Amino acid sequence: MTEQQALAHIGVVGLAVMGSNLARNFASRGHTVAVYNRSYEKTALLVEEHGNEGSFLPAKSIEEFVASLERPRRAIIMVQAGAATDAVINQLADAMEPGDIIIDGGNALYTDTMRREREISAKGLHFVGAGISGGEEGALNGPSIMPGGPKESYESLGPLLESIAAVVDGVPCCTHIGADGAGHFVKMVHNGIEYADMQVIGEAYHLLRYAARMTPAEISDVFKEWNTGDLDSYLVEITAEVLAQVDAETGQPLIDVIVDSAGQKGTGRWTVKAALDLGIATTGIGEAVFARALSGARTQRTAAVGNLPAGTLTTLEALGVDRADFIEDVRRALYASKLVAYAQGFDEIKAGGVENNWELRPGDLATIWRGGCIIRAKFLNRIKEAYETDPELQSLLLDPYFKGEVANLVDSWRRVVVLSTQLGLPIPVFASSLSYYDSLRSERLPAALIQGQRDFFGAHTYERTDKPGHFHTLWSGDRTEVQTS
Numbered sequence: 001m002t003e004q005q006a007l008a009h010i011g012v013v014g015l016a017v018m019g020s021n022l023a024r025n026f027a028s029r030g031h032t033v034a035v036y037n038r039s040y041e042k043t044a045l046l047v048e049e050h051g052n053e054g055s056f057l058p059a060k061s062i063e064e065f066v067a068s069l070e071r072p073r074r075a076i077i078m079v080q081a082g083a084a085t086d087a088v089i090n091q092l093a094d095a096m097e098p099g100d101i102i103i104d105g106g107n108a109l110y111t112d113t114m115r116r117e118r119e120i121s122a123k124g125l126h127f128v129g130a131g132i133s134g135g136e137e138g139a140l141n142g143p144s145i146m147p148g149g150p151k152e153s154y155e156s157l158g159p160l161l162e163s164i165a166a167v168v169d170g171v172p173c174c175t176h177i178g179a180d181g182a183g184h185f186v187k188m189v190h191n192g193i194e195y196a197d198m199q200v201i202g203e204a205y206h207l208l209r210y211a212a213r214m215t216p217a218e219i220s221d222v223f224k225e226w227n228t229g230d231l232d233s234y235l236v237e238i239t240a241e242v243l244a245q246v247d248a249e250t251g252q253p254l255i256d257v258i259v260d261s262a263g264q265k266g267t268g269r270w271t272v273k274a275a276l277d278l279g280i281a282t283t284g285i286g287e288a289v290f291a292r293a294l295s296g297a298r299t300q301r302t303a304a305v306g307n308l309p310a311g312t313l314t315t316l317e318a319l320g321v322d323r324a325d326f327i328e329d330v331r332r333a334l335y336a337s338k339l340v341a342y343a344q345g346f347d348e349i350k351a352g353g354v355e356n357n358w359e360l361r362p363g364d365l366a367t368i369w370r371g372g373c374i375i376r377a378k379f380l381n382r383i384k385e386a387y388e389t390d391p392e393l394q395s396l397l398l399d400p401y402f403k404g405e406v407a408n409l410v411d412s413w414r415r416v417v418v419l420s421t422q423l424g425l426p427i428p429v430f431a432s433s434l435s436y437y438d439s440l441r442s443e444r445l446p447a448a449l450i451q452g453q454r455d456f457f458g459a460h461t462y463e464r465t466d467k468p469g470h471f472h473t474l475w476s477g478d479r480t481e482v483q484t485s
């Protein structure tokens, strides 16, 4: 064997679960994989436990790791976002040569990726921020991969990434997203949608549990059933599994012994912050992030539980609501709210693309989200079709197919929001998504009044419906109107 043949096709730095699963995925597809971890024990353990799955080249130092890679060298970093990532990038950049490719496969903030890309490209190296979704299982068996960075780096890197990605209808769930931070931007919005999707599923569960008074096992069966229709998705599937789980220690449903404070590592929050800066109304994702924050405010919640007046509440029985009808209404409200979350997420993607000069193609994103990732769902096929038919679609909700879907959902959606309010059950995303929908279709919004108020106290001016220009009313004078531009 010549020295060149013995070199690795790709390398992975950082061998916690995600990194080592990714390395195993590459190896199992016939690639020779260089592996390096700061502490050698993890590297040794990977090779000891999984060395038989393919060809690994374990390295004890970053220099040895770099030397074991074929050119152009391709190294994927799977370490913690932030300072740890910067440290590894610098080590690799010092040891690599022009033309080599450093790939950050973690959940990095896209603006950090843009900065890193500038720094690394100045050294003649390529930097690729790649969003990788699918959790531990996806990393091992086929994730959805969203690589950014220079297009030319995709020529050498793309085939390798596509070979380990999930495949749907013969199409790999991996495509070049756009320059510099585009991949991490899109992965961030994916996670924002993931937050909203999880929250609407949570709200549906909450209603079935506390309005329809069903047991977790019964609700698990409902989700199993829902997973055979429009809501067919990974998150609905695992929801049924979680709800069916019984705690071995207490014999209770596991859901009842899990503390109801949701954690978050930050990607949902980033999505909302970016949306605020872009001026995009991602209300579903925003409410989902706030719902997690409120769930975590345990001291405040403890002070408030049983201590805040609820007003007059009622029950489904008292209102004579049929349980089966209610379950179907909840399914429809969930579907409609989920559609709003996706519509808003795609709006943010489009705005981020314009802001950063990325040619983001929503249809391609829907295509690579059909498999491997956490939000994979059957209806992404429809989203793909919607954006392929009209890439300039003003809102996913205006696509003829989805418009027809919402027409069938909206009455149920309204009933669920009204009933939940009468029962005193929180449904932040169901309710705010319906308000968003009603705002979007309203001919007039109260924003006219806000403009009047702004002009009153700050002379901020307003536009008129009947002629162009900007106007100000002399509120503290004779209240005549002057044109300011």
Ligand code: 6PG
Residues within 6 Å of the ligand: 107, 132, 133, 134, 135, 191, 194, 263, 264, 265, 266, 267, 268, 373, 374
């Ligand atoms: C994925 C997941 C993944 C991770 C999130 C969870 O696409 O595979 O989104 O990135 O599980 O970081 O995020 P939170 O801890 O913020 O819920």
